[in-house]
Amino acid sequence: MGSSWLCFSLSFLLVLHGTFAQQRYQQQQGQCQLNRLNPQEPTVRIQAEAGVTELWDKNNQQFQCAGVSLVRHVIQSRGMLLPSYLNTPLLAYVEQGRGFFGIMNSGCPETFQSSQQFQQGERGAGSRFQDRHQKIGQFKQGDIIAFPAGAAHWAYNEGNEELVLVCFEDSGNSANQLDQNSRRFFIAGNPQQGEQQQGQQGGARSFQKEQFQSGNVFRGFELELLAEAFGVSKETARKLQGEEDQRGHIVNIDQGLRVVRPPFSQEQEEREERQEQGQYGPRANGIEETICSAKLRQNIDNPARADVYNPQAGRFTTVNSLTLPILSFLRLSAARGVLYRNSIMAPHWWTNAHSVIYVTKGEARIQIVDHRGQAVLDDRVRQGQVVIVPQNFAVVKHAENEIFEWVVFNTNDNAMINTLSGRTSAIRGLPVDVIANSYQITREEARRLKFNREETLLFSCSEKSSQYGRVAAA
Numbered sequence: 001m002g003s004s005w006l007c008f009s010l011s012f013l014l015v016l017h018g019t020f021a022q023q024r025y026q027q028q029q030g031q032c033q034l035n036r037l038n039p040q041e042p043t044v045r046i047q048a049e050a051g052v053t054e055l056w057d058k059n060n061q062q063f064q065c066a067g068v069s070l071v072r073h074v075i076q077s078r079g080m081l082l083p084s085y086l087n088t089p090l091l092a093y094v095e096q097g098r099g100f101f102g103i104m105n106s107g108c109p110e111t112f113q114s115s116q117q118f119q120q121g122e123r124g125a126g127s128r129f130q131d132r133h134q135k136i137g138q139f140k141q142g143d144i145i146a147f148p149a150g151a152a153h154w155a156y157n158e159g160n161e162e163l164v165l166v167c168f169e170d171s172g173n174s175a176n177q178l179d180q181n182s183r184r185f186f187i188a189g190n191p192q193q194g195e196q197q198q199g200q201q202g203g204a205r206s207f208q209k210e211q212f213q214s215g216n217v218f219r220g221f222e223l224e225l226l227a228e229a230f231g232v233s234k235e236t237a238r239k240l241q242g243e244e245d246q247r248g249h250i251v252n253i254d255q256g257l258r259v260v261r262p263p264f265s266q267e268q269e270e271r272e273e274r275q276e277q278g279q280y281g282p283r284a285n286g287i288e289e290t291i292c293s294a295k296l297r298q299n300i301d302n303p304a305r306a307d308v309y310n311p312q313a314g315r316f317t318t319v320n321s322l323t324l325p326i327l328s329f330l331r332l333s334a335a336r337g338v339l340y341r342n343s344i345m346a347p348h349w350w351t352n353a354h355s356v357i358y359v360t361k362g363e364a365r366i367q368i369v370d371h372r373g374q375a376v377l378d379d380r381v382r383q384g385q386v387v388i389v390p391q392n393f394a395v396v397k398h399a400e401n402e403i404f405e406w407v408v409f410n411t412n413d414n415a416m417i418n419t420l421s422g423r424t425s426a427i428r429g430l431p432v433d434v435i436a437n438s439y440q441i442t443r444e445e446a447r448r449l450k451f452n453r454e455e456t457l458l459f460s461c462s463e464k465s466s467q468y469g470r471v472a473a474a
Contacts, residue, residue: 048248050079067172142301
């Protein structure tokens with residue numbers, strides 16, 4: 001049987017997943033009765049040979065409400081995160097570093113292959129060995145990378161500095177047909193050899209740690225059957241099981257990883273980005289994007305890609321199914337925000353998604369308000385911390401004395417913001433008389449309330465409001 005049947009168009013895959021569209025809401029029923037939110041930090045560290053993985057507590061009520069989990073990999077130079085797959089879709093944000101990655105989908109063609117002449121130069125005259133594999137992608141700081149549920153993947157740090165990957169796993173997604181736990185299935189190595197270090201906040205429960213402290217999937221198969229399945233010796237099959245491997249789930253490649261891949265060109269990437277700008281929405285032309293050829297990566301750090309920009313306040317950049325079509329299959333999206341000193345992001349709410357804010361730089365005051373009008377969070381949030389914002393909860397961010405930067409992951413492929421102030425806000429859309437009577441103010445006060453702010457999302461603050469923020473926080 002040919003393999004072409006596996007290369008479905010993304011639009012057809014969406015139809016298959018539509019049957020389970022209500023799964024998130026059924027699973028999370030009663031989980032979002034939150035009276036208090038708190039900034040979260042990793043609670044467990046799993047040390048491996050060439051890096052460390054940090055886990056946020058998935059069993060925390062805030063993560064339970066959103067049906068998500070967060071993992072951060074810190075990979076040393078020439079380190080490789082071993083191949084694995086998950087029962088959930090995953091978005092990875094490259095906080096620091098550069099490298100390359102691969103995704104393996106059974107049935108997709110091996111389109112990257114080495115020439116015979118290249119291998120002869122390496123292995124000696126007369127050698128006919130050739131390597132071929134599925135395509136490999138480059139990544140750099142600021143990239144969002146999309147990994148479908150069940151797709152095996154790996155990542156390698158080819159830079160000279162540490163590679164930091166922040167991974168957002170959506171266990172409430174319709175692609176997950178198991179329970180609310182994100183499960184990582186390794187297909188190489190012996191992750192259980194990683195050294196566990198408990199965090200200060202008590203740590204995640206044992207199930208969450210198991211995914212990085214269990215053997216790979218080959219370990220559970222009988223040795224003889226495994227050798228027969230691959231047509232190799234028992235000794236090689238034993239290597240597959242990795243029981244004697246002491247390196248953990250991130251391993252060091254002393255001589256560097258040698259794979260078949262095209263040269264990385266910064267100029268070419270910038271040219272492609274310029275061509276993509278302004279191209280939104282599905283572009284069906286009879287040759288729809290397939291799961292094998294789908295673009296999986298987009299940079300959201302580039303200021304030129306900003307969707308909202310205020311030279312006095314900052315910028316805001318989104319990536320969703322309109323700009324990266326694979327996200328319509330994953331049902332996820334992300335955004336990148338930068339607030340300058342003494343600026344605020346307008347009070348707003350996400351209409352159709354939970355959001356997870358990960359702070360990448362600086363510190364800011366964040367307030368979140370629930371449906372009762374009560375502040376469930378009023379705190380300073382700093383680099384490395386995470387804040388969960390449940391759907392429709394109102395939120396405002398205030399950067400005071402330093403630049404504040406963050407990335408936000410959303411549980412909808414086209415997450416939408418409604419603002420409470422500014423030129424495109426809900427208040428701006430109300431008639432003046434409705435405002436005056438709703439708030440018991442004069443028509444002139446209502447007019448000022450409605451029209452004083454001409455910005456859309458990012459505002460520069462007056463010195464008075466900045467001083468108030470410092471006093472309130474103190």
